[in-house]
Amino acid sequence: MRYLPHTDADRKAMLDAIGVASIDDLFTDVPEAARLDGLVDLPTKQGELQVERAMAAMSARNIAASQAPFFVGAGAYKHHIPSTVDHLIQRSEFLTAYTPYQPEISQGTLQTLFEFQTQVALLTGMDVANASMYDGSTACAEAVMMAARVTRRNKAVMAGSVHPHYVEASKTLAKYSDVSITVTDAAPADLDAVIAEIDDTTACVVIQTPDIFGRLHDLREVSRIAHEKGALVIAVFTEAVSLGLVEAPGNMGADIAVGEGQSIGVGLNFGGPYVGLFACKDDRRFIRQMPGRLAGETIDADGRRGYVLTLSTREQHIRRDKATSNICTNAGLCSLAWTIHMTLLGEKGLTQLARLNHETACELADALASIPGVELVNETFFNEFTLLLPKNADQVVNELARFGVLGGVPASRLYPGRFENYLIVAATETNTPEDIAVFAKALAGVL
Amino acid sequence: MSMNTQGRPTRMAENIATGGYADTISGSRGLDQAEALIFERGDLDRCGVDLPEPKGLKTRLGGLERKDAIGLPGLAEPETMRHYVRLSRKNYAIDLGLYPLGSCTMKHNPRLNEKVARMPGFADVHPLQPASTVQGAYQVMGELAHWLMTLTNMPAVALSPKAGAHGEFCGMMAIRAKLDADGQTGRRRILVPESAHGTNPATAVQCGFTVDEIPADKTGRVDMEAFKAKLGDDVAGIMLTNPNTCGLFERDIREIADLIHEAGGYFYCDGANFNAIVGRVRPGDLGVDAMHINLHKTFSTPHGGGGPGSGPTVLSDALAPFAPVPYVVETEKGGWDLVEHMDDAEGAPFGRMAAFHGQMGMFTRALTYMMSHGSDGLKQVAEDAVLNANYIQARLSHVMTVAFEGTCMHEALFDDRFLKDTGVTTLDFAKAMIDEGYHPMTMYFPLVVHGAMLIEPTETESMSGLDRFIEVLEALATAAKAGDTARFLAAPVHAPTKRLDETRAARQPVLRWTPLEQAAE
Numbered sequence: 001m002r003y004l005p006h007t008d009a010d011r012k013a014m015l016d017a018i019g020v021a022s023i024d025d026l027f028t029d030v031p032e033a034a035r036l037d038g039l040v041d042l043p044t045k046q047g048e049l050q051v052e053r054a055m056a057a058m059s060a061r062n063i064a065a066s067q068a069p070f071f072v073g074a075g076a077y078k079h080h081i082p083s084t085v086d087h088l089i090q091r092s093e094f095l096t097a098y099t100p101y102q103p104e105i106s107q108g109t110l111q112t113l114f115e116f117q118t119q120v121a122l123l124t125g126m127d128v129a130n131a132s133m134y135d136g137s138t139a140c141a142e143a144v145m146m147a148a149r150v151t152r153r154n155k156a157v158m159a160g161s162v163h164p165h166y167v168e169a170s171k172t173l174a175k176y177s178d179v180s181i182t183v184t185d186a187a188p189a190d191l192d193a194v195i196a197e198i199d200d201t202t203a204c205v206v207i208q209t210p211d212i213f214g215r216l217h218d219l220r221e222v223s224r225i226a227h228e229k230g231a232l233v234i235a236v237f238t239e240a241v242s243l244g245l246v247e248a249p250g251n252m253g254a255d256i257a258v259g260e261g262q263s264i265g266v267g268l269n270f271g272g273p274y275v276g277l278f279a280c281k282d283d284r285r286f287i288r289q290m291p292g293r294l295a296g297e298t299i300d301a302d303g304r305r306g307y308v309l310t311l312s313t314r315e316q317h318i319r320r321d322k323a324t325s326n327i328c329t330n331a332g333l334c335s336l337a338w339t340i341h342m343t344l345l346g347e348k349g350l351t352q353l354a355r356l357n358h359e360t361a362c363e364l365a366d367a368l369a370s371i372p373g374v375e376l377v378n379e380t381f382f383n384e385f386t387l388l389l390p391k392n393a394d395q396v397v398n399e400l401a402r403f404g405v406l407g408g409v410p411a412s413r414l415y416p417g418r419f420e421n422y423l424i425v426a427a428t429e430t431n432t433p434e435d436i437a438v439f440a441k442a443l444a445g446v447l
Numbered sequence: 448m449s450m451n452t453q454g455r456p457t458r459m460a461e462n463i464a465t466g467g468y469a470d471t472i473s474g475s476r477g478l479d480q481a482e483a484l485i486f487e488r489g490d491l492d493r494c495g496v497d498l499p500e501p502k503g504l505k506t507r508l509g510g511l512e513r514k515d516a517i518g519l520p521g522l523a524e525p526e527t528m529r530h531y532v533r534l535s536r537k538n539y540a541i542d543l544g545l546y547p548l549g550s551c552t553m554k555h556n557p558r559l560n561e562k563v564a565r566m567p568g569f570a571d572v573h574p575l576q577p578a579s580t581v582q583g584a585y586q587v588m589g590e591l592a593h594w595l596m597t598l599t600n601m602p603a604v605a606l607s608p609k610a611g612a613h614g615e616f617c618g619m620m621a622i623r624a625k626l627d628a629d630g631q632t633g634r635r636r637i638l639v640p641e642s643a644h645g646t647n648p649a650t651a652v653q654c655g656f657t658v659d660e661i662p663a664d665k666t667g668r669v670d671m672e673a674f675k676a677k678l679g680d681d682v683a684g685i686m687l688t689n690p691n692t693c694g695l696f697e698r699d700i701r702e703i704a705d706l707i708h709e710a711g712g713y714f715y716c717d718g719a720n721f722n723a724i725v726g727r728v729r730p731g732d733l734g735v736d737a738m739h740i741n742l743h744k745t746f747s748t749p750h751g752g753g754g755p756g757s758g759p760t761v762l763s764d765a766l767a768p769f770a771p772v773p774y775v776v777e778t779e780k781g782g783w784d785l786v787e788h789m790d791d792a793e794g795a796p797f798g799r800m801a802a803f804h805g806q807m808g809m810f811t812r813a814l815t816y817m818m819s820h821g822s823d824g825l826k827q828v829a830e831d832a833v834l835n836a837n838y839i840q841a842r843l844s845h846v847m848t849v850a851f852e853g854t855c856m857h858e859a860l861f862d863d864r865f866l867k868d869t870g871v872t873t874l875d876f877a878k879a880m881i882d883e884g885y886h887p888m889t890m891y892f893p894l895v896v897h898g899a900m901l902i903e904p905t906e907t908e909s910m911s912g913l914d915r916f917i918e919v920l921e922a923l924a925t926a927a928k929a930g931d932t933a934r935f936l937a938a939p940v941h942a943p944t945k946r947l948d949e950t951r952a953a954r955q956p957v958l959r960w961t962p963l964e965q966a967a968e
Contacts, residue, residue, distance in 0.1 A: 115485050
């Protein structure tokens with residue numbers, strides 16, 4: 001087996017050094033009834049070529065986003081990733097390192113985490129950010145639990161237009177805690193519905209902007225009211241590129257901002273791995289209650305600047321059953337991809353990228369809304385919007401796929417039994433005018 | 448900070464303040480190059496990408512345009528390459544040498560896995576595409592599930608957990624849901640050995656349980672008498688790592704499983720150490736009800752400096768109906784479908800763990816790894832992993848103190864008795880290993896051993912590589928006993944930095960870069 005260096009002679013010599021006759025002598029603690037005589041019932045080893053062929057055959061059974069006019073979003077977005085990003089994250093020293101527990105030989109990872117944290121804080125308009133969560137949905141769930149700890153209250157109000165997967169993940173994490181989650185109806189004016197739910201027992205309100213339907217929300221009014229009642233505001237985003245053009249949650253009164261970082265530096269990957277972004281205001285109560293790892297600056301024995309993982313008394317390996325979260329491994333390499341892409345973009349590139357996304361979406365919206373029977377639901381949007389179709393959107397999406405167009409996400413896929421004629425459509429800088437024309441023609445054809 | 452006549456910091460002070468060396472003009476020393484933060488090098492107007500000019504269309508943002516500058520510096524592509532390549536060289540990595548972190552299974556990461564994960568049909572597909580366009584992706588999930596269920600002899604697996612701790616959460620939620628479904632609402636106590644990973648108690652609490660610690664016996668395993676004494680009708684289950692964090696197989700595991708079941712509880716097995724037994728022992732044969740599998744340990748998906756991981760969780764017949772959504776099912780026509788809503792599931796899922804369907808990028812890598820090894824290769828993995836750990840333990844037992852008598856599984860646990868009266872601590876010993884070009888072992892864990900040093904070499908180390916490692920540890924242990932403490936107390940001196948002040952980092956947290964003018968405020 002190509003990954004195993006020992007020869008049989010090596011194995012024999014090592015067994016001799018240990019002082020046992022055979023490898024079986026090292027497994028004698030296993031109860032006899034559980035010792036396998038032969039092999040488990042699975043195929044035996046294969047060479048690179050054979051494995052690669054088998055995997056390539058499975059890959060070929062999927063239609064890749066780059067092979068079709070592609071407009072699918074709803075929490076994951078197709079963006080161009082500069083080639084530098086993938087090259088750098090495959091550097092052995094980044095790819096094959098563990099969590100930076102020994103800081104003297106992990107400064108590469110630690111400095112990039114410190115830079116990542118700073119970029120996330122700047123992007124969200126917050127003061128501090130952690131070193132990443134698994135993804136946007138788990139970051140959202142952890143934020144709800146953190147808000148409950150900070151406020152010592154147990155009611156969370158989530159807008160119905162928060163990505164339903166995020167709502168479900170939050171409900172799962174809160175399920176056996178004393179935190180109860182109220183979700184407002186997803187229908188039109190849901191910030192009013194959120195505001196109506198805020199009372200003296202509310203720990204937090206959770207609002208996504210742009211929301212699952214692509215609508216933007218001004219958080220200032222809801223923040224003012226929430227703060228008056230002593231509740232925190234958690235802003236959620238699933239499209240990080242939007243923050244290059246749209247006002248940051250931290251500048252609109254949010255206390256915690258969480259979201260999915262996938263659209264910067266991380267590919268679609270069929271849903272994972274992604275990178276959860278988690279940022280909050282600089283308040284000692286907040287930082288001590290944050291989940292996840294934090295890189296911090298310090299000095300070494302010679303006074304030279306360096307970085308370490310810090311404030312770990314919040315974490316499970318120190319605090320065990322009193323930890324702020326059970327999270328250990330996070331999204332390390334994806335956060336590296338994110339920070340590299342963000343460094344390449346910089347302020348100038350990010351704002352330009354965001355504007356291109358918005359303009360492409362505007363052009364797409366105009367092209368699609370001009371089809372008879374198709375109605376644009378959104379008054380506002382960034383790079384994603386919702387259409388009301390004259391027929392079932394799930395059926396439309398499947399018919400579009402037969403025309404070779406990946407035309408969005410039926411809202412009913414996220415809200416089973418509801419919004420059956422609503423189609424959520426995303427556009428990014430990767431969509432060409434030809435893509436838009438093909439999509440418009442195909443949509444008109446299937447309606 | 449020393450200042451020059453213009454009141455600016457001197458070159459030397461500036462070098463130190465930005466992480467460089469004081470004794471060179473540049474702050475670098477040969478190939479050990481100083482690298483400032485991007486915020487100190489970049490510029491808001493500099494950019495490493497070329498994008499088309501926007502057309503200047505009227506926006507539809509409802510007046511919510513971002514008003515102020517964000518403050519994000521950019522770098523051109525060549526500067527970006529250098530920044531990250533220079534930083535990468537300050538990291539230790541498996542590709543540079545033995546990485547003996549106990550309980551972390553830092554094995555070789557095959558590059559075929561990386562190649563496969565980047566195939567467009569895997570890397571460039573969206574999780575919410577219509578089922579007809581992602582049959583191959585569902586098939587990967589189905590095949591991976593088959594391998595994991597067969598290797599563990601368990602009837603079900605939830606693929607969506609995103610790391611080991613998330614898998615623990617999945618398994619414990621399933622146990623909680625099962626207890627609630629059976630009206631066992633008085634069962635809220637979870638037994639957790641003292642030697643457990645910190646994630647275990649943290650997870651149990653997250654599922655609304657309380658934690659009751661079981662002590663270890665003199666052999667480093669569960670103290671059976673203490674365990675039996677803790678059983679009762681309020682017990683929900685046990686969370687047990689096997690092989691345990693002392694690197695030992697729990698000999699009484701079948702009895703533990705039987706007793707916990709008789710008492711009305713369930714057996715969660717922490718699968719972090721599955722590498723010791725993969726292909727040789729199936730957890731389903733040990734009476735396990737739930738176990739997560741770290742694809743980023745046993746199945747070689749790279750650890751990436753802290754993730755991403757993936758923690759599929761196998762479940763017994765009793766717990767399977769409570770598995771979370773989503774999951775894939777084979778259709779009658781030989782295709783695949785995804786069950787993603789609670790109402791569409793056959794059982795009573797406890798919920799959804801995260802958006803979408805799990806860590807596909809890890810699934811493809813792990814499946815590639817499993818297919819490469821096959822049933823025979825995986826068995827060899829376990830055997831060589833155990834062989835290597837025992838070789839280290841046997842060859843070092845004369846100079847270091849083995850924590851527990853007898854052979855070990857895939858990791859060898861030493862304590863600090865051999866350092867008694869030397870003035871050298873486990874931490875010092877570990878830092879001296881850095882100067883010798885090695886990543887230290889896991890230190891001070893498990894907590895049941897004083898000054899623990901937990902060494903997990905994995906199966907991908909050669910005998911000659913192990914011999915060199917052993918010689919170094921032998922020499923260090925001998926030096927410590929001979930009173931050569933200076934070598935240890937100052938260590939590391941040959942790393943990119945000297946020992947870092949962790950207390951200062953925690954007492955005066957600096958968690959982000961701040962512009963100088965703001966920092967001065």
